[in-house]
Amino acid sequence: MQRITILGATGSIGVSTLDVLARHPEQYQVYALSAHSRVAELAVQCRQFRPQRAVVGTPEAAAELTRLLAGLPVDVSYGEAALCEIAASPDTDTVMAAIVGAAGLAPTLAAARTGKKILLANKEALVMSGQLFMDAVREHKATLLPIDSEHNAIFQSLPAHYGRAPEAAGVAKILLTASGGPFLNRAVETLESVTPAEACKHPNWSMGRKISVDSATMMNKGLEVIEAHWLFGAPADQIEVVIHPQSVIHSMVSYVDGSVLAQLGNPDMRTPIAHALAYPERIASGVAQLDLTSMSALHFHQPDYARFPCLALAFDALRAGGTAPALLNAANEIAVEAFLEERIGFRDIDRVVRRVMDENEHGAASDIAAVMAQDARARAAASGIVATIARN
Ligand code: NAD
Ligand code: MG
Secondary structure, three states, rough: EEEEEEOOOOOOHHHHHHHHOOOOOOEEEEEEOOOOOHHHHHHHHHHHHOOOEEEEEEEEHHHHHHHHOOOOOEEEOOOOHHHHHHHOOOOOOEEEOOOOOOOOOOOOOHHHHOOOOEEEEHHHHHHHHHHHHHHHHHHOOOOEEEHHHHHHHHHHHHHOOOOOOHHHHOOEEEEEEEEOOOOOOOHHHHHHHHHHHHHOOOOOOOOHHHHHHHHHHHHHHHHHHHHHHHHHHHOOHHHHEEEEOOEEEEEEEEEEOOOEEEOOOOOOOOOHHHHHOOOOOOOOOOOOOOOOHOOOOOOOOOOOOOOHHHHHHHHHHHHHHOOOHHHHHHHHHHHHHHHHHOOOHHHHHHHHHHHHHOOOOOOOOOOHHHHHHHHEEEEEHHHHHHHHHOOO
């Protein structure tokens, strides 16, 4: 029996994870669930999966959840310390890190420091603190399995005992596929006026709002380039982004002998979730088998950096190193939030991130305190810029 904590249980990844777990009750047991504000949804999940612990964002949310769960033996708590507890508890083996954004860093790091099996969806945590996070994983013998579909595909296309040295494994390049999002073919001049609803309408994937906007700006692919760098030890020059609008190939690894290995499937996150849950075995995920004969064609082309400046900004941050990726990530979180609140326009997202990158120094990511300080400075700087251009 694997005992599981889900950080961010009410989100898109959290719900898909519970869907897979419900198919295998004899193999998996839910130890703890967390949500930020969607208390009613968390209460329904608690009634179905009977966790020992549930964690929410505020004392008010905790009081509400306690009321909704009257009669059930669920220990309810709130806040970051409680999230770290359910991630690090000796009563759990596996932690699904599916909180969105920097808020997921502390609990995910707590899971690494207690040697858990970590199923990593929360890419922002790794982008912010890549070296420190990977060091903690190694030092405490944690197991890190990627949930992001591209990284899960790369992981599946690498040799089983890949030791994060691309040359030693004969890897020439990591080919990170990208759908290009909803605005791949829209006239660039019209991007100024797109609405949050349009940006969140991804052609192939159903996801949370923040990652949906990131997919529309392709900042998501930029964060994934940084994520791939840390997960697979590949320098920026060895990671190539390839636009593949159909999202059937989830990413590829090309080898020095000319071989290219890929992982294919229908675009449904339950596949990588099931893969990582059961690894190195396989379990059913509920995803339909891929029907190759029903597909007319698969297309591939290079990304247009003028259309997607966020992708270039992320490569710049990776090459700059240190706390530059934390700066990029925090500025982006603030800009995306302001866009979703309709305070700034879609193209303002890349302008805000660029200005924060240009106007702020980055330093060494020597410890988590340095990363968090950079995160706070970047948020303040981005909020300041947003205030000067905001419509309301
Ligand atoms: P979502 O918005 O649907 O869900 C986010 C979850 O995090 C919710 O459970 C919410 O309660 C919780 N949360 C939000 N803010 C919080 C805070 N301040 N403190 C604690 N908890 C908080 O997001 P999602 O689409 O499920 O994405 C989650 C993570 O997985 C992101 O990092 C995203 O980049 C990554 N990811 C998602 C997908 C996908 O298909 N949705 C694919 C690849 C990677
Ligand atoms: Mg992805």
